[in-house]
Amino acid sequence: MAEEIILLDLWASMLGMRVRVALAEKGLKYEYREQDLRDKSPLLLEMNPVHKKIPVLIHNGKPICESLIIVQYIDEVWYNKSPLLPSDPYKRAQARFWADYTDKLYELGRQLWLTKGEEQETAKKGFMECLKLLEGELGDKPYFGGENFGFLDVALVTFSCWFFAYESFGNFSVEAECPKLVAWSKRCMEKDSVSSSLEDPLKIHGFVIMMRKELGVE
C-alpha cells in the first residue's frame, strides 16, 4: 500500500522547513498544503486541536505535531535511508539536547524583528550568544552530525534562510560573528534536500516587512 503523506505548513516557517528537509532526506513524496494561520483550516484544527499550529505531518491519516517530534518520527519510520539520529544513546541525547536548544533561536529571532530599542538589543545579544555556542558545538566537524548531515543539522539549518532578515532588522552580520556557522550553512545548502526545502532569503525578508507592517512595528 502506498504511503499517504501530507504536510500542513506555512512557506516561511523555519520549523515547517525542518520537516521538508527530513522528508527530502528520506526521498519521500508528499502533498504540501499551505496553511493560512489567520484563517485556520478545518483540517488543521482537526489534526492539531491542542496547539492549532503548523507544521503537522499526516501519515496515512494520522497526525504528528511539533517539528522535532515529526523529524524523529520520520527518522524512525524510514530508518533504512539517511539516518538522522545517531545509534549511540549518548550521542542521541546530545543531538536532542542541542536541537532543543535551537528552539531558543525561534523566540529570540522573533524579538529581533518584532521589537526596537533596548528590547531588540537584548534579543540580538541573546541570539548571537546562542549562535556562538552552537558554532562551538560544531567545532571542526563538517556537520553537527559529524561526517554526515544529521538531526541537529536539520534543526538548525532552516534558520539560515532567515539570517538575512535578522541581520537587516537587527543591524548586524552573522558571518562576521560566526563565520564557521555560515560556512556550515553553505555546505548544507549544497545538499539537494536542503536547497530544495529552504526559502529564498529575500522572500523571507519581504515576509518580515509585511508582518511588521501588519503588527504595527515601525
Place this chain on the structure above:
Amino acid sequence: MADEIALLSTWPSMFGMRVRVALAEKGLKYEYREEDLRNKSPLLLLMNPVHKKIPVLIHNGKPISESMIIVEYIDEVWNHKSPLLPTDPFQRAQARFWADYVDKKLYDTAKKIIWSTKGEEQETGKKEFIECLKLLEGELGDDPYFGGENFGFVDVSLVTFSCWFHTFESYGNFSIETECPKLVAWTKRCLEKESVSSSLADPHKIHDFASGVRKRLGIE
C-alpha cells in the same frame, strides 16, 4: 565494568523526580547529590554549562541534561527492563508530544498559581492549569496509565507534578480532585508503584518549601 551513575538534583524539583522515577523503574543504583541553586556547585556548572540547571545525570563521567532527554536516554541504555517508550513510531511520537505538552503548558501555568499574589494573574493561571489537566485527563481516557496497560513515558513526565498538587490547591484555592477525579485516581494508582512512591517528595514538605520561597519573594 559497573556503571557509575550520579544525579544532580534538588529535592522539590518535579523535573529531578522524573529522573528518579526512571532510574527506579530500571532498578538502577546511583549517587544522589543535592544541589543548592543559590550557590551552584562547580560540578553542576561543569556538567551543565549551557543551562546551569538540574537535573543532570552523569553516566560514567558523561553528563546528560534536560529531564525528558535524560529519561529517554535511560530508557534507551537500559532497554531490557520496564520500557517507558512504546516500540511503535506513531505511539512514540504521541508520547513525546504529550510529555512536551506537560513541559510547555503545565509548568508555566502552575507557576502563576503559586508564585504570584492573589489577583488576575493567579486566576488566569488557575483556569489555564485546570484546562491543561482536563486535556490530559481526556488523553488518559479509560486506560490505567498514559502508557496504556503499562506505566510509561508520559506517566513519568506528569506523575511528579502530583506531589505539588496540594500546594497548587492551597494557594489557588481549588480542588484538583473535584475538577479531574480520573487524573487524581491515576496519581494514586501510580503511587502504588514503588518506583513512584520512593521518588516523589512528601506533599506537605513541598508546601512548606513553597511557603518559604513565597516569604523570601515577598508574596502574600
